[in-house]
Amino acid sequence: MTIRSVLLGTGSALPVRRVTNAELAETVDTSDEWIVERTGIRARHVAGDDETTSSLATAAARNALAAAGLEPGDIDLIVLATATPDQTFPASATKVQANLGINDCVAFDVAAVCSGFLYAVTVADNMLRGGAARRALVIGAETFSRILDWEDRTTCVLFGDGAGAIVLERQEVDEANGAGILANRLHADGRHNELLYVDGGPSTTGTVGKLRMRGQEVFRHAVVNLSSVLREVLEAASLSTADVDWVVPHQANARILDATARKLGLERERVVMTVDQHANTSAASVPLALDTAIRDGRIVRGDLVVLEAMGGGFTWGASVLRY
The missing domain is CATH 3.40.47.10 (Thiolase/Chalcone synthase)
Incomplete structure (x- = not known):
């Protein structure tokens, strides 16, 4: 236990x-x-x-x-x-x-x-x-x-x-088959601040600011970082991509999701996508997509699910759980 x-x-x-x-x-x-x-x-x-x-x-x-x-x-x-x-x-x-x-x-x-x-x-x-x-x-x-x-x-x-x-x-x-979070992995690399940020803040401009992004550069980092952290978290849980029932990724761009799935050799059907209806909701996107897939019956008890995301900072991470 x-x-x-x-x-x-x-x-x-x-x-x-x-x-x-x-x-x-x-x-x-x-x-x-x-x-x-x-x-x-x-x-x-x-x-x-x-x-x-x-x-x-x-x-x-x-x-x-x-x-x-x-x-x-x-x-x-x-x-x-x-x-x-x-x-x-x-x-x-x-x-x-x-x-x-x-x-x-x-x-x-x-x-x-x-x-x-x-x-x-x-x-x-x-x-x-x-x-x-x-x-x-x-x-x-x-x-x-x-x-x-x-x-x-x-x-x-x-x-x-x-x-x-x-x-x-x-x-x-039960350690072998019990439900719950099996592993988490987080990363950050602050050298890429200028690629995705808000141009304001209380200690700098005193204003809220607006979002600024260099999309192509973010795209390239996202595919590499997301595929890497997914492999890392699965290894930490002694699992492989073949063991995964569902991947629930950050819903930033359908092209990023497709490219990441291809890089990992994952079937597109195993990747939950809600970006078409919600767009990029930042920190809300993974739990929104997870709730959608559970409520519509795709994700059921006993399924192995990987959550993953990358955002400004850059920050990125993944969690694997048995639902």
Whole structure:
């Protein structure tokens, strides 16, 4: 027997407003054909004035708790991954805590952009296995529409808003076949800051800033880094790609997902893709895709699932779990 963080339930939330490529083309110099050909994206959700990172995170958390059959009071740890918090401080995780009516628990944010959810999962997993908590809400939530330059057609068409959440519980399980997180691997390389960043911040310009990206360079790094970390995490769990039932990757670009699958020799059918309907939701993309695939019945109990992502920094990481 061994101690693992077991996935009890998933949930997600999307803003009410859904924006298709055709609608976007009415205000941006682009077209549905241009966007689909280069990215695979067909639509995205954009937060309204009354929708925030914490409100979307709260809705996703409630859905995850319902799926797990738990009440908010059963949670003693909240880790929220986001690059678009409601405020500079306090952490948006504490707003989620208050929204859920939890009087006291550990709650904090993690900032690793698109890899944020993998970083949050790894932190929560270590805390649960170490005995610092029993049940955790791990959330990825973003309102990237707030930091987009809507005059830059090369970036504004790529992103959307949303939130995804999972509930993890510390359990004693069978080491060979038991459920739970089997391995995590994280990386960062800050030398590539200029390839994907926001040109502002409290300690530099005092402004929020806008997202800037050099897409082709990011694409090349993404394919190499994602395929490498997937191999690494599988090796850590004494598994091979043949053992994997599903890969749930960061939903940045369909071309990146296809290229990564080819590099690993994975069938495209084993890669969960939701980028066409959600676009790139940064830290929310992996839990959003995971929730979608569990709720539509693709991922079932006993399946081996790999989560992976790469984001600004660069940061990248992967987790392998038995659902």
